Amino acid sequence: MNPENKPEASLSPDAGPATLTADWNEHEHASDQVQIEAQKLVDLVGSTELAKNAIDVVGQSQIASPGVNGALASPTSVKRNDPFLKALEDVETSLETPVMSGELISWVTTVTRTWERLGVLMRDDLQREHAALYATIAREDPELSSRVEKLRKTDEQLAIFDFGNVQSSLTQLFDRAESVEQDESKASLLRADAVKLALAFVIGVRTQETAIATWFGEAFNRDSGFGD
Numbered sequence: 001m002n003p004e005n006k007p008e009a010s011l012s013p014d015a016g017p018a019t020l021t022a023d024w025n026e027h028e029h030a031s032d033q034v035q036i037e038a039q040k041l042v043d044l045v046g047s048t049e050l051a052k053n054a055i056d057v058v059g060q061s062q063i064a065s066p067g068v069n070g071a072l073a074s075p076t077s078v079k080r081n082d083p084f085l086k087a088l089e090d091v092e093t094s095l096e097t098p099v100m101s102g103e104l105i106s107w108v109t110t111v112t113r114t115w116e117r118l119g120v121l122m123r124d125d126l127q128r129e130h131a132a133l134y135a136t137i138a139r140e141d142p143e144l145s146s147r148v149e150k151l152r153k154t155d156e157q158l159a160i161f162d163f164g165n166v167q168s169s170l171t172q173l174f175d176r177a178e179s180v181e182q183d184e185s186k187a188s189l190l191r192a193d194a195v196k197l198a199l200a201f202v203i204g205v206r207t208q209e210t211a212i213a214t215w216f217g218e219a220f221n222r223d224s225g226f227g228d
Contacts, residue, residue, distance in 0.1 A: 078213040087118040104177045104184045140219040169194040
């Protein structure tokens with residue numbers, strides 16, 4: 001029960017800083033320091049939605065990592081994005097599937113379909129998750145801001161340039177496969193190039209995910225005095 005019969009305040013994803021501050025003031029349990037830190041997080045990421053995403057990531061990690069005697073440990077691990085990882089595996093599987101005689105067009109179509117699915121998840125779910133993780137790293141350890149910026153640039157390189165290069169290569173391969181349908185060997189070099197580019201992209205993405213998880217944990221370890 002609210003002793004003053006005040007309506008419970010709620011935070012909408014579109015609330016601005018002024019609205020957010022007003023909502024905080026409705027909660028008597030929110031200390032001035034909590035409000036200040038929360039506002040810093042909103043200012044850092046640029047919107048209340050991304051701030052909430054960052055808090056969700058931390059909360060999920062705390063739940064998954066209970067400490068001694070049931071106490072919650074520092075959120076030093078990153079919750080994996082299962083749909084994205086599954087899409088990444090699907091891409092690998094399609095790339096490594098042998099091409100049967102007369103099935104090159106079908107093979108390219110399957111690879112392209114899995115590639116487009118990966119792109120959707122990368123632009124939407126993964127981008128939001130990375131933004132939340134970067135905000136948390138920068139908040140927990142401001143000295144890692146330059147590292148966060150490098151991670152952001154790598155995201156951009158992978159999502160825009162590298163992904164686009166593979167997509168263009170697959171499009172060229174499909175066009176060639178249609179034009180030389182009776183002699184698929186003429187498209188073998190293009191296929192080899194497309195596979196090489198795509199697998200290099202997969203490795204790059206996995207390396208990036210490992211780097212993000214490493215620096216996320218480092219932000220909390222350094223803050224706790226366990227880092228170098």
